[in-house]
Amino acid sequence: MLQSLREKTSGWIASVIMGLLVIPFAFFGIEQYGTSSETFVARVEAPPTWWAGAPHVWPLTRLWDVEEITTEQFRKAFDDLRQSERQRLGDAFDSEQFESADNKRKVLDQVIDDRIMQMASTRNGVQVSDAAVRDVVQSFPDFQVDGKFNMTRYQTVLSKLQNPMTPAQFEESIRQDLRRNAMAGRIASSDFVTPSEKTRLANIMTEQRGVIAAIVPKLADTAPVTDAEIAAWYKTHVKQYSAPPKVTLEYVDADLANFAAPAIKEGDVRALYESRKSKYVGNDQRLVSHILIQLPADAKAAAISAAEAKAAQIAEQARAPGADFAALAKANSDDVGSKAAGGDLGWISRDGSNDAAFEAAAFAMQAGQVSAPVRTQYGWHVIEVRDVKAGTAKTYEDVKPELEAELKKQSGERALSSALGELTDEAYKNPANFAATAKRLGLNVQTAGPIAMGQGDAVITNPAVQRVLFSKNVAESIGAVSDPIKIGDNHNVLFRVLSRTPERQLPLTEVRDAIIADVRADRANKAALAKADKILAAIKAGQSLEAVAAANGAQLQNKGEIVRGEIPTPEVNRAMFAVPRPAAGKQSPGKATLPDGNVLVFAVTEAKPGDAERVPAEVRAQIMKQLGDAYGVSSAMNYVNALKKQFKIKVAEDRM
Incomplete structure (x- = not known):
């Protein structure tokens, strides 16, 4: 029996069977015997260049180009943007809002777009020459002296970056940027604005309209407001009448300028001078x-x-x-x-x-x-x-005041930092002793509250403090002590919320007077709009705006011609150019609400076609360049979006 089986499995049949078995092992590989651990935030897969329509099915997926965006790469891009936004916005930067899931996804989408552009350039064989890299490097103003590239300046700037780089490293990063943007950049730069588009835009910009306008004033409403009206208004606008959340807190304003620094010893000043003597002599x-x-x-x-x-x-x-x-x-x-x-x-x-x-x-x-x-x-x-x-020698007496000030500042910084560190440590262990610990360390404790957002002294209303003080985390951890909040150089704030009153709905009895004022304001707005509509109806019926305005107590304004974007406000200007061009001898009426609440009723009496020649040549050139750039960016983004449809993108939301 065994011998017979052996004979049957050693001929050509066995060879075919073994060949068929080899195929899946060749595709799967030895890694299938172990457990895989995916760490990417996003994976981008592209079909082979020689088979653009390759289906994304096993085993053909092994032919696809695969790029992974790692957690580290995503975090670096996210942190770089955080630093950029913090520098741009200053105190207005909201770290909690920046960390939102939507913002993280926006950053990841940009990283994915960059990776797709890089893959497209690589797949199309794009190469970046040394000359192209050199031209970009030498164009940076930071590397120039008197408008010309300077090698020494170049080296110095790179060595003093937050993350120092060698010229070779910097130039390689430039090369990668150029390669990544090559395909999309060529598409963007190839776009253009046609002569007809230029003419049309210039004509639109220079169109003039003759306008007559009248102001319908919003008159004060003094009529009684009934209980029924008050109740109905409160019911439909109940969310408008609430008391904001308020907090009561104790806080430490740890400012070096007001902190008692240890005294400076003469010997320390002398020692510092000796250590720097070569600098002064x-x-x-x-x-x-x-x-x-x-x-x-x-x-x-x-x-x-x-x-x-x-x-x-x-x-x-x-x-x-x-x-x-x-x-x-x-x-x-x-x-x-x-x-x-x-x-x-x-x-x-x-x-x-x-x-x-x-x-x-x-x-x-x-x-x-x-x-x-x-x-x-x-x-x-x-x-x-x-x-x-030759350098100018400075004696000890020459620089003593400068050295004393420096040592005093350093001593104060160390003492303040030590006090803040000890206060933070103690506060975490026993938050209730926050005030006592602060006083023991020489830090002044103040109290405030109950206060709502935007209330309090300059320290409490600092945007950085406000964001933490009224954040969700603080609302859920009453009695805990905050981390030190930096609001300036050597200036930090720590606080402990003693109590918090959540936002509450105000009963009608407390907001009755406010409701009456709101109802009267609403009635005044509606009355002004109704009068404006009456004037518009009369104009559409064939009457002139001048006659109708006088009959309805509207204040006639001076006649005049306007162009796009002019006064009184952009909104009113857009309304005046949104109405149809009037037929000969007719008027095209319209209305718009002014910032003060009054209503402007107007009639367009004529529309003069634009003339491109009335736009200065340099202005036209600038506008056309901006329009061409906008078209180019749009085309480049269309190119990237088209690639996205060809590529396969997988995002691991839980790793962001």
Whole structure:
């Protein structure tokens, strides 16, 4: 039996069976034996470039290009936007609102769009040249001196970023940005505005309308308001009549300016001066020029030696009697920022803003000397010191007041920080002792309340404090102590809410007078609008606005011609251009409510076609550019949206 089975499974039939079994294992892979752990926030899958219509079904999904947006990548984009918005909005920035689910999804959608554009560029074989990267880098104003790119300035700015970068890292990030935006950018830049569109827009902008207007005043209503009217109004507007939530709190205004800092010792001031003596004495400067023989970061030994030899030869030429260093720089330097100026870098100080080897060589020379080749990360430099400026020495007495103020501030900051830290720790352990602990630490405790949002002194009404004080978290944790809230340099606020009165509906008896005032205001508005409608009906029946206005007590305004966007208000202006153009000898009436509550009734008596030539050429050019840019952005977004329909996007909402 076994022998027979063995014979049947060792021939061509067995080979076919084994071949069929291999196929799923080849597609699944060994990873299927383990447990997978997905960590992406979003996954973007694109069909293969050679089969755009490939179905998204197994096993063909293994042919698709897959890009994942990790949690870390999403958080970085979200945190970068948070920092940008905080700087833009200042005290108006609301961190709680920023953390909303809707906002997170908007950020993720932007990250997904960026990734799709990057994939599209890669799939279309887009490459970014070194020259394109260099042009972008050199266009940054922060890297320029006197309007020209400066290598030293470039290096200094990058080294002082919040997250310092090397030039190679920065240039790679620029390359990635250019590659990511290449396809969408080309589509945007290829869009244009046709001559007919230009003419039509200019004509619309310059259209003029002759207008007659009259103001129907909103007259004060003094008629009695019945109990039935009061009850009916309260019933239909009940949400308007409520008392806002109020809080009673105790708080600490921890401001360094009002905090008693420990006394400063004379010995500490003297010690600080001695530690900085080199800063106050002999702070020389050098007026330098240089010639750079540039080297890539991955240069081979042979290239490094060749560049050094070239730099040495140039240095020898620069030392020759009558040599013109500026001319040599213009002819040989690879530093595009200083080459045209003969290698001039201006005055430099020994303060670490330049490469350490460069500074060491420059400050080892005197005026008129030329260095041997100096190696930095950019390549080999030949340095000329054109002039020397000796630093001005400052004695201890000269800088003592400055040092005392600095030490006093540092001492106060440390003491205040320590007090805030101890107060926070103690408050978490025993919130009820908040006031006692604060007083023990020398912090003044104040009380306020009951107060509603927007009430209180300048500290309590600070936007940053208000957001926390009336937040949902505080409403749910009465008696707890807040984290320190920064409202200025060395200025923090901590508070403890003692009680909170939630928003409550006010009974009719408490708001009766307010309701009467609101009913009368509503009646006055309706009366003015009714009179305006009566005037409009008369105009439509063939009467002139002048005659109808006089008969109805409306105040006639001066006749005149208007163009789009003019006074009295944008809303009224739009209403005047929204009515139909009048037929010959007719008027097109309309109305609009003014900011003061009065109603403006108007009649358009004529409409003069626009004339593009009346718009100055430079204004027309600017408008057309803005319109073209808007069309371009719209086309680029349409391109991205079209790609989204081809791609498959999966979002893990729970990982955002």
